[in-house]
Amino acid sequence: MLQFFGKHGISVAFVLCVVIFSLSTQKFLSTDNFLTVVMQASIIGTIALGVTFVVIGGNLDLSVGSLLSFATVLVVDLHDKVGPGTAILLMFVFTLLIGSINGYLIGYLRLNSLIVTLGMLSAIQGITLVYSGGKNVDISDQTNTWFAFFGREALFGVPVPAIIFIVLGIILQIVLLKTGFGRKIFAIGGNATASLFSGLRRNRLVFSTYLLSAFTTGCAALILGSRVMGSQNNVGEGYELLVLAGVILGGTSLLGGSGSIARTVIGVLILAMIQNGLLLLGFPYYTQWLVTWVVIIVAVWLDIAAKRGKLFSTY
């Protein structure tokens, strides 16, 4: 029983959420509403994909919220100045540059990831404000730009943000499970010191996980920038914790060495469903936070309990 829940707990929770909400409100179980949930989850979810790699590698990334603000402000501001294509290119260049600073400090200098990304959270926020001069940025012609594709359009009835999230998720799941790179990420997180790799290769792998989380954050910025067609400088504030909550809910261990992209996706979707379902039921907005609290702890508890074979710890 315990083993079953440990292994499939997150899927059980997912189904449970769907059933409960479907029974209690008619509006929940519809294609339209499900697509809304996936779309609302897509920004946090896309970031969470990259962060899952970081966490499996045994580190944390708290700077993604600030980085999302930075990337969104950058791509929206450059859109009118250099055109959407170049704007997107430059956004990724600078976002990856910041990701590589994280990667260098944590991978090569081996500084503690919590503190480094905490410092970067503040520094990137400042850089964003200096860049924009503290002003909102806007795209002036919002109807005739192909930039609208990423956030506002749909293919075969499925919103593009949802497609980006899911396709990227499938690709990264394959990378994680089927490639040498993916296996090495598990290895460095699993047992960093006694790992099979020389120090240099370990450094490079950690570095690459931060490039990856910067990349998926850049993708999320495309969605966000395109949906809002403008940005405030603090637009990503607090996202780092919601992202982390999704990753943790998906069962990725903070100690590193275990985790899965598919489960991260389910974790993020559960959080989005809780929000959507509770709102449809007419609960106050913040009730979702209380439920999130309980869900996170119970999910991780069952996961751990299954691994140790006992419900309660012994110390």
Next chain:
Amino acid sequence: MNRIIDLVKRQPIWIFVFICVVFFSFSSPYFFDIRNFSNILVQASTIGLIALGMTFVMINGNIDLSVGATLALAASLAVGLQPQLGITGAVLVGLLSGIVIGALNGIIAWKTGVDAFIVTLGAMIGVRGLVFIYTGEQAFYAHDLAYSDFGASSLFGMPVLALIFICLTIIAHLVLKYTIHGRNVFAVGGNRVAAKEAGIRVGPHMLLNFILIGFLAALSGILLSTQMGASTPNLGRNYELWTITAVVLGGTRLTGGFGSIIGTLGGVLAIAILRNGMNLLQVPSFYVLIILGSILIIVLFIDKRFAEPQGVGA
């Protein structure tokens, strides 16, 4: 010379504090002033009180991300319940709420074995939700002026809030350094398994420290609300991050087993002095964020450089 190097190694943050004081004294005519120093102490006391508890929790090898939300909950209760319970009753309920949240975190971390980071991340989100629901997203106002008078009062020419902070810092230092509980804090953080084999009841020990930090976060929130005569639901946002920053600047290792109250005090003062000094120099707020973030990373780098050859590093 060796002595100086030794001091830099042990408490590099105090050297930094000293440099800041000298620099700001020369660059602003308003900095080197007894009233400004007592301002700095009052400003430092909010993060500082929580940081005392965080030092215990972090030396234990744990962390508490829920302190900002706990602070807001305690402040809201202590102000919001005054019409029903009076000041004393409301403040007691506020303090109790901190103890309860701390105990809840501690028990969950102890009994389930879930990492403290996750336990308190959940609490951080949930407790903030609780605050918003309880307050209906409104600020509360203390109608009895005695409440805000307390926050503005002085004793022996020192603001009462600063005095409370100093007293509790001394007590925390003595407890950590000279009591059995204090020694256990290091033992549990250094090696949990060995500590258990040595007969320390690790679970209850950690629970006690979570209760301590919950209480201190609540106290900090209530004292902050006396400065405002009010509470707001957004109070204390990001304070967990600043508290952790201060404690780490003070040399406490995130991996546990190493740290001191003296260092934490240095970290708290460093942040408060930097903020105060940059205000006086009118450094644009955008740059303040960049400077604070960079300093955190630089200090971490220096700390690692000095600590590594001795083998105490994380």
Next chain:
Amino acid sequence: MKVQINPIRTFQNLGKVSLLAGSIISLGLSGMAQAETFRIGITQNNVGVDSYQTTYEQAFEDAAEEADNVDVVVLDAGGDVARQISQVRNLIQQQVDVIIIWPTDGQAVVPAINGARNAGIPVVVTNSNIAEAGQPLIASFSGPNNIQQGAYAAEMMCNQLGGEGNIVQITGQPGYTTAIERQKGFEDRLPEVCPDVKILDTQPGDWNRAKAQRTMEDFLTRYDNIDGVYAADDNMGVGALNAAKSEDRAGEIIFIGATNFAVGYEAMARGEYHGSVYQSPAEDARNALNIAIAVAQGKEVDKMSYFDTPKITQENMDEFEKPVF
């Protein structure tokens, strides 16, 4: 004129002369120069969080530059009440002549203002007023009449809907006086002019466009029939408009905002956005500085010094310049 202290240069200069003497001389000089000059300190709410506040800061500094009888100390609380209170303490300690405060919260700053008053420093509140209890403590409030703005919005909403319909409301940041007053003005005035317009739901958008867009998405999921949206500023109103457009329901909804932003102005020109209230941050800033100077000079000032914030709709928008923020 604004005093820019260059820390590096100051440090070097002081190094050349004897340090102590240097600082005494510089203190003495500034004391003399200030015989006819006022020092005015301002602590703002959260510069950089939106363009209005950033434009305000620039306009304030420019206006101070032009006036030759003031030095200003410009601070920003970053949205944190506790930090704002410590900034007020710092300004008291620096003994500025007047403190201008843009409150992060209408109630929580009242004791700090009381502290300034006790220290003999008059306080001018700017942009967003403080709670009733603080009114006797301040020299003046300078800013828009937000109750009036809410009432204007109700009137425009009523007009555009032709007297009946179901609407939703997206409010500003909880606890912030501007948000409370606009909501109150709107909710009080609406039944007077249009008893048949019903407010289905009210949720905060925190002055944030992305958040407002999300809130509106949830409204659209929950309610099949929405005829109008009142957002407490255009930044949020445009967020709501975006949400409705992506569900193809914008055509059936009337959008009314406040604090006309450039994006709102443009949407109005396209015919997608229906009404707002024109409010200039530059005027807001100049008004505050002028009141503060008058207070410093000991002149009589009005307790409520509102500047004009007219209605702007698709019909009369030609009379207004496009906002710069």
